[in-house]
Each structure stands twice: as C-alpha cells, then as structure tokens.
Amino acid sequence: MDLLNNISERITHLKSGEHVTISAQELLISRADFQSVLVYLKHESKRGDFLIQDEALVENWFDRTSLTINKI
Incomplete structure (x- = not known):
C-alpha cells in the first residue's frame, strides 16, 4: 500500500x-x-485528474514496464 500511496502523492503534487x-x-x-x-x-484515471500518456501505442499492456502520467 505504501507504493500506491507514494505514487498517488507524486501525482497529487504535479501541477x-x-x-x-x-x-x-x-x-x-x-x-x-x-x-x-x-x-x-x-x-x-477515470476520475479525470490525470491521463496515462500514449496508452494506445502499446497494443499489449503486459509488455509495458513504464508509463507517463499527465496531470490535467
């Protein structure tokens, strides 16, 4: 749970x-x-606070090892 809290904090602090x-x-x-x-x-991300960038570029999301999050 700490991991998810840390990621959420990083997203929250983005402008x-x-x-x-x-x-x-x-x-x-x-x-x-x-x-x-x-x-x-x-x-x-369905809440509308942020978007996951370039999600459509990776056909198989199991291949993904990184992602970019854009704050709205």
Whole structure:
C-alpha cells in the first residue's frame, strides 16, 4: 500500500500540465507487480485528474514496464 500511496502523492503534487514517468525499474518491483499498479492507475484515471500518456501505442499492456502520467 505504501507504493500506491507514494505514487498517488507524486501525482497529487504535479501541477496542471506537468507529467511524471514511472517505471518498474525505478520502483524496484516485478513486471507483474507493475501491471497491477497500471491497472490501479487506469482505474484512478477515470476520475479525470490525470491521463496515462500514449496508452494506445502499446497494443499489449503486459509488455509495458513504464508509463507517463499527465496531470490535467
């Protein structure tokens, strides 16, 4: 839970128009754990506070090991 709280804090502290890139390597977590974080963030992005950038460029989201979040 600390991991999700830390990521949420990073997003909260962004100003409108700013972005942050998060990677499995940076977080020191496995690809499977990163995919769980991605699913959580995709769900949270539906609130409209932030967008996950370039999501459509990766056909298979299981291949993803990093993502960029844009604050709205």
